[in-house]
Amino acid sequence: MKQLVLVGIICILLAQFGTANIYLTEVMHSPTQVADSEGEWVEIYNDGSDTVNLNSWTIDGKSIGNRTIQSKEYFVLARELVDSTDTDVQSFESYWGNNNGIWDEAFSVTEVSLSLKEEDTILLTNGAQTDSFTYNTSLGGKNGKTLERISLSEWKEGPVDGTPGAGNFSVTTSTNKGNEIALFIQVLNNLPKIMSINMTDESEEEGIQIIPLLGQTKEVEVNVLVNDSDGLSNIQTVSYSFANSSGNFTLERNVSQSTGWYTGIILLSPEMLAGDYTLVVNAKDSENETQKEEQFSYEGIVSTQLNVSSFSITMQSGGTETRAVELLNGGNIALDTEISAEDIVSSTGLIPKNSISVFQDVWLPLENPVWLDTNIAPNAKKELQFRIQLPQEVKSGQYEGKIFITSMESGDGE
Known part of the structure; x- marks a missing residue:
């Protein structure tokens, strides 16, 4: 201009x-x-x-x-x-x-x-x-x-506490019509102004939190209010970038000749790790460009899979058997693991749960829940080893019981 x-x-x-x-x-x-x-x-x-x-x-x-x-x-x-x-x-x-x-x-x-x-x-x-x-x-x-x-x-x-419902606001301006002021104004092209960035907030906590969809791409609507005193027709692009993604917003509706709402959808992939991210919005007109940032948190999601669902073991009283299971972290945060068990029972007796052990540097009996510092990264696997030692006095029969594997965000179990 x-x-x-x-x-x-x-x-x-x-x-x-x-x-x-x-x-x-x-x-x-x-x-x-x-x-x-x-x-x-x-x-x-x-x-x-x-x-x-x-x-x-x-x-x-x-x-x-x-x-x-x-x-x-x-x-x-x-x-x-x-x-x-x-x-x-x-x-x-x-x-x-x-x-x-x-x-x-x-x-x-x-x-x-x-x-x-x-x-x-x-x-x-x-x-x-x-x-x-x-x-x-x-x-x-x-x-x-x-x-x-x-x-x-x-x-x-x-x-x-403020004064809701009351105040001292006045639009009255005192003027002295007997005086005049000579103004010398040099008018330059104005920068476009990003007045606000609104993102879908999925939590009542402070800030913006976005909850992932397990195994699916998350679509998040973003609305940007842009003002250009030279007129919205002077705006060329309103764009965004975050992480390795970028794109453009489109004008949804005019608030006035100089102000309008731009909208678009940003895509958060299922492989995206949990954490804090910065959405950078740029508004560009024929001569200038301005930028505004919005912080958001991509929340963690816990999802695990085992490669087996049961152990079928034939053994004698006093015997020892070991088995391994592979745990896959299908979420977007690193995971630790808690292992617990119940007594293995039959109609003729029981095998106490402390006969079952899990290995972490040493064999740890499951008399009480055992916390493992597995720190499994997203999309990574971890092998868990179990040992069963039957007491000598266990009677013959068909015994059934369960081992429980509970995953949690790394550090939560410490």
Whole structure:
């Protein structure tokens, strides 16, 4: 884009119309009062003169629902309004309400699918009007405090617990019409901006967790909000890369002429190891390129197979036999193994389980469960050796019992 130099006299005039103007006014992104997944919330404010139905409004691409906000009303969007069917009893209502399981306080709240980070961009829009807020840790807002909006251009750290349903936000700007300011502006092409990256989160834990599919490729949907003040038509590609994979996103829908949602599917192969990964998203326009990263955790999955399912042994009292079994790790994390057994019984007696041993440097009897530091890598095999020593007094007969092989992530049994 060509550079433009603008020289002029700017006169600012303010007028009020009978319209609805919805603004972000307070953000609780790191609550300590309850867990993040229960206590995150965002407050909005209707500065207009009309009541507004929020059915067409979204926050970070998620619908707010069929609720109304009155003129000059503060309205809270909570991640979990009242306690759901999860294992805890925490929610927005349990702390900012009276903890009776229903919302019956004086200000309006509705539940919306939120997932806030310590550094993030929040986008509130209905397609025609858009308000956004970009923040980072330097602004504060941790340790149970909020980020609170004072004016159109000013945010500050709020008090502990915040002030949901109330505030001091004002869009009024004092002007002195007797003065004029001469502006000399050099306009350059603007960088495209990646405002947010949303990935499918399959856990209530902090951060993004993705659970593998055993033996199958995992498809994960990714949505990227991109802004280019020169217009979306100036965007050439929105692409991604992680590990050894890369690809492009496609424009799904326009939020405005300069902002739009790009979407795509990333594929996680069954051979991909468990661990933390970084998804790198690039937005490129006709002159510039910008980048943003999103961290996610690919969770571990335990899957094992044995090459045999039974031992059939013929032996005499006082005798000793050894057998081997091959254990295959079909999951995506290294595995240790716990071995246990039950007594081998017949109608005429029993062979105690301590007659069975497993080998790890020495023979270890299975009187109690034995933990083996096998550390079997994904897609690797490990041979396990067993020994049976029959007591001299065992009577003849057909005996039956079981050996139990339990696998777990390496280190969990220590």
